[in-house]
Amino acid sequence: MKIDRLIGILSILLQKEKITAPELAEHFEVSRRTINRDIEDLCKAGIPIQTTQGVGGGISIMSGYRLDRTILTSRDMQMIMAGLRSLDSVSGSSYYSQLMEKIQAGSSELVSGKESILIDLSSWYKASLAPKISMIQDAIENRQLLKFRYFAPSGESERTIEPYYIVFKWTSWYVYGWCLKRKDYRLFKLNRMDNVKITDKTFECRSVPLPDMSAELLYPRNIRVKALFEPDMKWRLVEEFGTKCYSETKDGKLLFIEDYSDMDNLVSWMLTFGDKVEVLEPVEVRERLKEMADNMIKRYGRKKK
Numbered sequence: 001m002k003i004d005r006l007i008g009i010l011s012i013l014l015q016k017e018k019i020t021a022p023e024l025a026e027h028f029e030v031s032r033r034t035i036n037r038d039i040e041d042l043c044k045a046g047i048p049i050q051t052t053q054g055v056g057g058g059i060s061i062m063s064g065y066r067l068d069r070t071i072l073t074s075r076d077m078q079m080i081m082a083g084l085r086s087l088d089s090v091s092g093s094s095y096y097s098q099l100m101e102k103i104q105a106g107s108s109e110l111v112s113g114k115e116s117i118l119i120d121l122s123s124w125y126k127a128s129l130a131p132k133i134s135m136i137q138d139a140i141e142n143r144q145l146l147k148f149r150y151f152a153p154s155g156e157s158e159r160t161i162e163p164y165y166i167v168f169k170w171t172s173w174y175v176y177g178w179c180l181k182r183k184d185y186r187l188f189k190l191n192r193m194d195n196v197k198i199t200d201k202t203f204e205c206r207s208v209p210l211p212d213m214s215a216e217l218l219y220p221r222n223i224r225v226k227a228l229f230e231p232d233m234k235w236r237l238v239e240e241f242g243t244k245c246y247s248e249t250k251d252g253k254l255l256f257i258e259d260y261s262d263m264d265n266l267v268s269w270m271l272t273f274g275d276k277v278e279v280l281e282p283v284e285v286r287e288r289l290k291e292m293a294d295n296m297i298k299r300y301g302r303k304k305k
Contacts, residue, residue, distance in 0.1 A: 221259035
């Protein structure tokens with residue numbers, strides 16, 4: 001993982017006066033070209049690294065530079081620790097736990113008391129998710145094409161992408177990259193990806209924009225839904241849409257009016273409420289729910305042989 005190696009390189013440079021690129025490459029078991037890219041990334045991050053050629057040359061940090069923790073407050077450190085704990089919940093390794101121990105040991109005056117924020121990014125798919133994330137990180141770092149089978153509502157397809165970002169959004173993990181099939185940037189949900197493989201083909205990095213993860217762009221809400229919910233469903237409406245999403249009618253029912261993005265998802269969502277909701281609009285949703293209910297009555301109304 002690249003972030004692991006960057007931290008490792010910085011740690012070595014802070015401890016040693018000078019080290020060569022071949023020595024770093026051997027230590028981290030990567031190519032010299034990868035080390036050169038890492039050094040370039042550290043320089044971009046503001047670390048004053050210098051290289052000298054010839055006998056006795058190597059890579060070093062400019063004299064007088066040191067990491068100054070005085071700009072960090074106790075609250076800053078708590079946020080950093082919370083972030084590291086969240087990454088450990090999906091990493092599939094103990095790396096971040098070990099890193100937290102190092103930070104705590106060197107920053108005892110800033111990390112004190114009980115943690116106030118706990119973030120768990122893991123899911124039921126942790127066993128399969130962690131290897132995917134690790135593999136995608138390797139592909140991004142080494143600029144190798146990623147190939148996988150993708151399961152979407154429109155069907156299954158084989159995809160090959162130039163991976164650029166791993167994204168956590170809406171309680172799920174995604175990979176963002178240039179899709180060779182669609183000739184455009186696409187967002188792929190990791191849980192829908194199967195048979196993920198790093199190919200031996202490399203790619204030149206595009207001037208890739210940061211992914212626009214706004215819900216309005218990716219999921220435009222162009223379906224106006226109006227429905228009446230039973231009062232005991234208030235907790236679900238509040239949890240999913242907030243306290244302003246409904247108004248109470250004279251008979252105590254909850255009038256729900258919202259814009260939705262996908263007809264199929266809307267029908268599926270309404271089905272989860274069973275007989276606790278009556279859809280008023282759109283008519284298409286009412287008709288589809290009625291058709292499903294009729295089919296279920298036929299199926300479950302049959303006498304067992």
